[in-house]
Amino acid sequence: QKEVEQNSGPLSVPEGAIASLNCTYSDRGSQSFFWYRQYSGKSPELIMFIYSNGDKEDGRFTAQLNKASQYVSLLIRDSQPSDSATYLCAVNDYKLSFGAGTTVTVRA
């Protein structure tokens, strides 16, 4: 069983809409979770991390964590064409274990 699973893409959303990305993890003891964005041909860059149950907001991004359900999500509000990228969910356990990523395309 994969450690981190993400909803399969690609995900296409119109400009201005909300993009919703989901991630589940297998290790109930996992404590902190990271969302990275990766543009084509570039390196992953951090969007945000979360380690407490509930919501965490940063600008147009909101991460949600539910440890009981072993579920992490990322919402992108008011999606822009510049948000078109692959979004990687990762579990932090002295290393980052990544999901396969969800590719998001924002249609102008």
Next chain:
Amino acid sequence: DTAVSQTPKYLVTQMGNDKSIKCEQNLGHDTMYWYKQDSKKFLKIMFSYNNKELIINETVPNRFSPKSPDKAHLNLHINSLELGDSAVYFCASSQVPGADTDTQYFGPGTRLTVL
């Protein structure tokens, strides 16, 4: 000033050759990592060094040998290259591995193509 740098950016070589990739970070971090991203874009940890000491060694063929001359540098040497080694290799660094807020910063990647 680049935080995590890698050289070379592109590497094209023949099967059976030996090659090295170099990584340097100027963030003052104690821990450095090597990740491999395959053609399906799956990013997977290979090695991690903390202050020159190997702390993570995933199931990687022993043709891959990391070396850390100091905590700011982590190199990756690959012997007897195979077609399946073709991938993008990312170096990363962080300060406190395992901490809830520990953020890893990635280098620009090295695209290795084995012919």
